[in-house]
Amino acid sequence: xxxxxxxxxxxxxxLERRAxxxxxxVPIAERATAAVRRRHRRGLxxxxxxxxxxxxxxxxxxxxxxxxxPVDPDDIPAPAIETGVxxxxxxxxxxxxxxxxxDVPASWSWGGAPMGRGEQRTTCTELADRxxxxxPVSQTDACGTYRVDAPERPPAPYVWLGVPLEPGTxxxxxxxxxxxxxxxxxxVTVATDDVDLRSRILGSARAASxxxxxxxxPAEPRSETTExxxxxxxxxxxxxxxxxxxxxxxxxxxxxxTGRARGAIAAADAAAGNDVRCKSTSExxxxxxxxxxDFAASGAPRRLYQDLVYDHTCGHVRTGAAPSGGVRxxxxxxxxxxxxxxxxVPGILRGPSTPWAYDYFIGVQG
Numbered sequence: 001x002x003x004x005x006x007x008x009x010x011x012x013x014x015l016e017r018r019a020x021x022x023x024x025x026v027p028i029a030e031r032a033t034a035a036v037r038r039r040h041r042r043g044l045x046x047x048x049x050x051x052x053x054x055x056x057x058x059x060x061x062x063x064x065x066x067x068x069x070p071v072d073p074d075d076i077p078a079p080a081i082e083t084g085v086x087x088x089x090x091x092x093x094x095x096x097x098x099x100x101x102x103d104v105p106a107s108w109s110w111g112g113a114p115m116g117r118g119e120q121r122t123t124c125t126e127l128a129d130r131x132x133x134x135x136p137v138s139q140t141d142a143c144g145t146y147r148v149d150a151p152e153r154p155p156a157p158y159v160w161l162g163v164p165l166e167p168g169t170x171x172x173x174x175x176x177x178x179x180x181x182x183x184x185x186x187x188v189t190v191a192t193d194d195v196d197l198r199s200r201i202l203g204s205a206r207a208a209s210x211x212x213x214x215x216x217x218p219a220e221p222r223s224e225t226t227e228x229x230x231x232x233x234x235x236x237x238x239x240x241x242x243x244x245x246x247x248x249x250x251x252x253x254x255x256x257x258t259g260r261a262r263g264a265i266a267a268a269d270a271a272a273g274n275d276v277r278c279k280s281t282s283e284x285x286x287x288x289x290x291x292x293x294d295f296a297a298s299g300a301p302r303r304l305y306q307d308l309v310y311d312h313t314c315g316h317v318r319t320g321a322a323p324s325g326g327v328r329x330x331x332x333x334x335x336x337x338x339x340x341x342x343x344x345v346p347g348i349l350r351g352p353s354t355p356w357a358y359d360y361f362i363g364v365q366g
Contacts, residue, residue: 098184099184099185100186100208110347113161114136114163115138121163124142124143134163135251135348138365139362154191159201177191183206184213214244215241215248219309220307220327221327222305225304235255238256240348241283241286243283251348254344264336271317271330272331276316313352315352316332317329332352346360
């Protein structure tokens with residue numbers, strides 16, 4: 001299996017997990033069978049010769065199988081935090097880091113967390129006096145220190161994601177406790193003087209289900225449609241990655257309002273073309289939108305997918321919406337990122353090294 005095929009599989013699995021009990025797994029075999037029955041359907045645009053060869057084999061298998069029952073788009077659940085409330089209207093929201101997710105109070109901000117290893121760590125956060133969810137990122141040049149062997153009581157509660165601390169509790173004095181638990185390959189740390197709050201946050205820590213935890217590189221964009229077009233935009237997600245060793249780790253994930261997702265797609269469609277070649281990157285974002293297929297034949301899959309890939313290092317957006325098929329590459333601009341650079345994005349991602357980026361991202365430090 002090639003890296004590009006693996007990327008497509010990872011992103012598809014992430015979308016499947018978001019659909020709950022609805023069968024939204026759409027194997028290549030089922031897509032190929034639908035194409036045989038319904039000529040108006042256009043294939044997945046990924047520009048991958050390997051994917052095409054797999055599809056040929058899949059057709060043979062699919063023709064001898066029983067097609068799945070049709071899925072009514074009205075039965076597709078809207079994206080929601082698994083606790084049953086959303087960060088926009090409810091009391092809690094879900095935060096994602098690498099292979100874990102955890103529920104936190106929706107009113108908490110986004111900040112930094114201790115970086116490095118050893119007894120003395122570096123903290124470069126703009127938050128200290130209000131509750132926040134911290135990740136080991138540098139938000140500012142004004143950094144402090146955190147001593148693992150002698151942590152100080154903070155002025156406000158926090159949740160740290162991915163800070164390499166030993167599981168267990170630390171007494172911070174005056175009724176405050178810092179507790180760390182391990183989930184999968186990462187950690188969640190909570191500091192508060194509210195025992196029930198700490199227990200609820202740590203009790204919600206679990207394996208992540210929104211985005212792939214790691215990617216070997218930027219995903220290939222895709223754009224599925226039909227001659228009649230696409231139906232309603234059912235839901236959208238944003239998954240952000242930063243270089244970590246030989247691959248990329250998830251640093252932020254979120255559901256995205258469908259209106260903002262449509263705005264992002266429209267902005268990319270209107271952006272100027274960009275043919276600059278780029279050999280490597282350190283940060284990218286994948287915006288995945290899921291549409292209904294209102295013209296699907298009986299028994300055919302009833303979803304269409306579109307992925308846009310924003311490369312902050314290279315300064316471009318790649319889409320699968322080229323008029324002649326294949327991949328279209330356009331300029332990364334304020335207009336193309338403004339619709340989705342909300343929530344925790346401004347406090348977590350560095351963004352491109354251009355002046356306008358400071359309105360939407362941390363920006364380049366130093």
